[in-house]
Amino acid sequence: MSEIGIMEWAKKVRENDRMAAAKLISAIERKEKVARDVLKHLFIPVGKTTVLGVTGSAGAGKSCLVSCLIGAYRKRGKTVGVIAVDPSSPFTGGAFLGDRLRMQAHGRDRGVYIRSMASRGYLGGLARGTVDAMRVMEAMGHDVVIVETIGTGQDEVDVARLVQTCLLVLTPTMGDDIQALKAGIMEIAQVVVLNKTDMPGKQKALLELEVALKMRRVEEEGWPVPVVPAVATTGEGIDEVMDQIEKHQVHMRKGDGLKQYAFQKAEKEGSVIIKDEIERVIFDHIRGTGLRRKYLDKIVAGEIDPYTAVEEVMALFIKKSKKHIQVQ
Amino acid sequence: MSEIGIMEWAKKVRENDRMAAAKLISAIERKEKVARDVLKHLFIPVGKTTVLGVTGSAGAGKSCLVSCLIGAYRKRGKTVGVIAVDPSSPFTGGAFLGDRLRMQAHGRDRGVYIRSMASRGYLGGLARGTVDAMRVMEAMGHDVVIVETIGTGQDEVDVARLVQTCLLVLTPTMGDDIQALKAGIMEIAQVVVLNKTDMPGKQKALLELEVALKMRRVEEEGWPVPVVPAVATTGEGIDEVMDQIEKHQVHMRKGDGLKQYAFQKAEKEGSVIIKDEIERVIFDHIRGTGLRRKYLDKIVAGEIDPYTAVEEVMALFIKKSKKHIQVQ
Numbered sequence: 001m002s003e004i005g006i007m008e009w010a011k012k013v014r015e016n017d018r019m020a021a022a023k024l025i026s027a028i029e030r031k032e033k034v035a036r037d038v039l040k041h042l043f044i045p046v047g048k049t050t051v052l053g054v055t056g057s058a059g060a061g062k063s064c065l066v067s068c069l070i071g072a073y074r075k076r077g078k079t080v081g082v083i084a085v086d087p088s089s090p091f092t093g094g095a096f097l098g099d100r101l102r103m104q105a106h107g108r109d110r111g112v113y114i115r116s117m118a119s120r121g122y123l124g125g126l127a128r129g130t131v132d133a134m135r136v137m138e139a140m141g142h143d144v145v146i147v148e149t150i151g152t153g154q155d156e157v158d159v160a161r162l163v164q165t166c167l168l169v170l171t172p173t174m175g176d177d178i179q180a181l182k183a184g185i186m187e188i189a190q191v192v193v194l195n196k197t198d199m200p201g202k203q204k205a206l207l208e209l210e211v212a213l214k215m216r217r218v219e220e221e222g223w224p225v226p227v228v229p230a231v232a233t234t235g236e237g238i239d240e241v242m243d244q245i246e247k248h249q250v251h252m253r254k255g256d257g258l259k260q261y262a263f264q265k266a267e268k269e270g271s272v273i274i275k276d277e278i279e280r281v282i283f284d285h286i287r288g289t290g291l292r293r294k295y296l297d298k299i300v301a302g303e304i305d306p307y308t309a310v311e312e313v314m315a316l317f318i319k320k321s322k323k324h325i326q327v328q
Numbered sequence: 329m330s331e332i333g334i335m336e337w338a339k340k341v342r343e344n345d346r347m348a349a350a351k352l353i354s355a356i357e358r359k360e361k362v363a364r365d366v367l368k369h370l371f372i373p374v375g376k377t378t379v380l381g382v383t384g385s386a387g388a389g390k391s392c393l394v395s396c397l398i399g400a401y402r403k404r405g406k407t408v409g410v411i412a413v414d415p416s417s418p419f420t421g422g423a424f425l426g427d428r429l430r431m432q433a434h435g436r437d438r439g440v441y442i443r444s445m446a447s448r449g450y451l452g453g454l455a456r457g458t459v460d461a462m463r464v465m466e467a468m469g470h471d472v473v474i475v476e477t478i479g480t481g482q483d484e485v486d487v488a489r490l491v492q493t494c495l496l497v498l499t500p501t502m503g504d505d506i507q508a509l510k511a512g513i514m515e516i517a518q519v520v521v522l523n524k525t526d527m528p529g530k531q532k533a534l535l536e537l538e539v540a541l542k543m544r545r546v547e548e549e550g551w552p553v554p555v556v557p558a559v560a561t562t563g564e565g566i567d568e569v570m571d572q573i574e575k576h577q578v579h580m581r582k583g584d585g586l587k588q589y590a591f592q593k594a595e596k597e598g599s600v601i602i603k604d605e606i607e608r609v610i611f612d613h614i615r616g617t618g619l620r621r622k623y624l625d626k627i628v629a630g631e632i633d634p635y636t637a638v639e640e641v642m643a644l645f646i647k648k649s650k651k652h653i654q655v656q
Contacts, residue, residue: 036635039633039635040633040635040636042633043630043633045630046628173501259628262628263624263628266624266627266628266634267624269627269634270623270624270627270634270637270638273634273635273638274610274638274641274642275603275607277638277639277642278606278607278610278642278646279603279606281642281646282602282606295598296591296594296595296598299594299597299598300374300587300590300591300594302371302373305367305368305369305370305371306594306597306598306601307364307367307368307601308368309598310598310601310602310605311605313602314602314605314606314609316647317646317647318606318609318645318646318647319644319645319646319647
């Protein structure tokens, strides 16, 4: 695509053209080079948008909570963009419609834009696509951008660190395996929502959460993580969730907080992009050379171990010395 | 460490020296170069070991099922190695003791070796450490190696593809979010265990699973995925699970099945290792140059977009041409 075509595409996205945005996110998912070119023109001043994360394991009621949040923000006149990251088949690469269907209530509202993302193939994971989609959503000019993810794995942690306020959704009914999960993801949450508190086990869960939160080793200064009981299906507790988000937003934006966030975001974003781009470059280098097949055959035949094989392949395209790196 | 020291270390691991194996896995977790050197000497002929995966979301009862499987294999005189991949704090890098405690019953049995893995920091994820630990467990000479993981995210899918027979553990009590999860991970499971069938919802869940399995787009030829109802806490259904594992093992090893598996394993293992090694190389290149800080400052100041920044950084250490790649 010509540079003019790319600029035009980026302009349309910035003007909140849904078709242009949808096309761009699809290009991102397909890892097309043109996506990267358009993204370069989607600068967004950090802080304009409220960027929220909603994370938690399957069945916790994340989508339902997101739906409540959309409703609450719409009542306040805010526009909302949602990125729902669905686990998807590694074979088909298809995303599931569950979340979209659940959010159908907001489907005809022009102030709401919902997009499901598939995390596919081993050539790049969930993190990169989500990072890029977040940039698109922010560029479109939504007041609020919400990213919904399942809270396990490194990709999830990466995404959670890119948002300003991260909500962790838990339920009182989950098994004791949840303990470990909670402790892992808890460090990155700014607000914990204990959902489904109409079910038994509420008090016990609140107590456990209190203990778990006390055990956090890293804490955002001056921000004790609140636990908000809620029943997302009825909307109970949502006002309190909104209050806590607002409070954290005020806290986060205090002093040079926004600059710190911008720095942290650039760091994380850069690290996600570089990992992904490098994979692309490697595969570009190797494609069509027969190198891959040669090494696989050797490994299967027991002639070489995979560690040495990787070293040999890398030596072919990575410069040895770092002497040439000069910082002006 | 000297080459002789490295050879000696590898030899000890192959002789089932637990101390040597534990030290090696710790070195793997700390991403020490010496770990890679020792791993190079741990060749294992593919197929000797039965390699199982047990996956499923938090609270499904994976650890409990693994404990049952250990018991069943021990009764048959087989030795078992277990790798339990725990979600862990991104800040502390600590693994949780839950699984280990749960498996304490097998703690004093010399025929069982259990190891928890932490998935830490963004410099390399769960997949690489697990791949390496699997190699260690196989080299130790265990008859059976079991990898227990939480079934979401790309890393998990990577790990599931490295095992011979993958068990997916589900429960009838999980919310409807589980639908998506199931569909995503289901493609890589060879046996589905519906655990906790003493709870309500068994028939409905079995029906749903039947439908979901029919919708699979990719199927292992000649292997219709069985669903086995079980109650891991009482051992109910474990005999049937063992039968199905055995049946799949026979199926998988038929014809040139084992060679196909070896090829697939080498492919996956190579792809996991190369991603990880390249990250290491990049960070080695950039460390101490001031480059990282320079670009972060520029991004925060809005002087450059992260995509262009990454391109500029990569140009510094990746060879432009692929003409020099020659396959002999």
